Amino acid sequence: MSLAAEPSAFELQSGATKKELKNLQTTNKNLENLAIDYSARIQVLEQSKDGLQSVLDGQALRIKSLLDTVGRQETKIQALQSSLDYQNETIKQQQATIENLQKSIGQNAALIEQIDSKLKDLAKLNEDILGISSAMDSGAKGGSGAPGLSSTSSETKPSPSKIDSPKKTDKQQASGKTNSADRSFKELSNKEILDEARKLYREKNLAESKKRYEWLVKNNYKAASSLYMIGEIEYQRSKFQEAIGYYKKSASLDDKASYMPILLWHTAWAFRYSKDMDNYNKFLDSLIRLYPESEQGKKAKDLRKSKTKG
Template sequence: MIKQGLILLLFSTSALFSAEVSVFGAGNLDSPNPYGLTQSEKKILETKNKVETVDTTVRVVKSDIQLINERLQGLESIFEGEGNKLHNVSLSLNKIDAQSSKNQTDIESLKGVVNQLLAMQEENLKNIAELKKAIGEIAKQSDHINKNYLSRNEFEKNMQQFVTKQEFSSTSKQSQPTQQTQTQTQSLQFDGKSNEDLFNEGKALFDKRLFTQAIPIFEHLVEKRFKPAESNYLLGQMWFVRKDYEKALSYFKTSALLYDKGYWMPQLLLNSAISFQNMKDIDNASKFFNTLIQAYPDSKEAAEAKKLISK
């Protein structure tokens, strides 16, 4: 009984002492809670703690650096994408710049065209002003023209006063009974030639003033109604040169009634006026002079008419 009590007491004491710090662990720097350290050991422990703190800090920094690197890689990827975009934008800007240069050239060209058009417009305005002035002058002269202009009806009326070819032929038959026979003989001579050839032959003779040979040709052409207006005019011219003014006026009249737009009209009007003048028919002469001057003011015949009127 006593022996069991002693054993129990021994175990109880051992358990009690096991709860207290053992003197055998003093100075152990690897212990979670070191004790019994000397000053040197404390410095070592302090340094060790600092190193562990620095090591922890380094690990944190490394982790942060890794995180930053990852972020930098992401940013690099973003920057690379943006760089590509910027490159594309740069190419677009270059194209725009090139197009702008072309557009600028086109604009300069258009400016040149516009300036030319403006100059033309200014010139046109000047011309319009001159035309207005000329129209004003024409308006001032309109009353004078209306008073003195020989109308076509009046012209035809005056022409009707001439001796007709039929009248002339009738008179010629009475005074020259052999003329018809001569004309018939000449007509037979012309039958082998075309009217065009005869006209050209007659014109050549007219230009050489060989009227005796030319007159029968044009009389034949008038009878055949080939270029009757011009053929009558040429006959009138030849009789005018021969100073047979009545015959000349007869042919002039027929020519003008057939066609009053021919190239010969200024000369026809002038020679008609002169014929009247030489026949002492001053009234008709004056009318024809005025008609010539008003209808063909820039012609040399009109200038000649003015000189004859002023005498």
């Protein structure tokens, strides 16, 4: 027993006992097991890492896809916003256009009312003018009105054949110059004859002026204004019934002429000088209603006011 317990020469030489060697072997074994365990754990971690990397890569791809989708949506939103801004601007412009149209409609409605009122006034004037003939017949003193003018109220614009040259005056019959005058007029243009008629009227040569205006009426050249001027000549010669007839015929040809206020004014006074106060007042009222801002319209208004006060 004592021999077995004694250490061998090898053990003595290495300096380690069997127990220590066994412990070393056990430790080495444990270390190997730990190394194997750590190696396994490292593999597991590496596998986990690879899995996590795959997950991360997948998430990165999803995030990129979402970002791309968000970018496209933002682009669409910007396009929609631009379209909305354009639509809003268009709506504003349409609203402004509608407001302008509404204003125009209001202005046009007012204008239409004015036109309707003017048409009513013109219709009344036409009635007044058409009633002149009957007033002439009732107020005439031994005369038949202007030569060549019909007294019917339904008469329309005359043709040249319906407007005959006025009858010769006594002076013309005595001189026998009518035919020679016609021949001399034929050598002139209508414009030249009109210029002569105006010049003679300014010079107070009413008879010669009248002959030229009668020629122009006969030839249907500026018939309305020529008839008006013949009326003015007869008015100045105190031939008021004849003047009224010519005024009536002139107005029936052109009731919008610039001289209409004077025509109505002189017509009114022609009736007054003929002692026809009803027609005198009627024409003053027509003048006030149709041409209130004209010089004659203002005079007529003053006359009516003074009569009312009186």
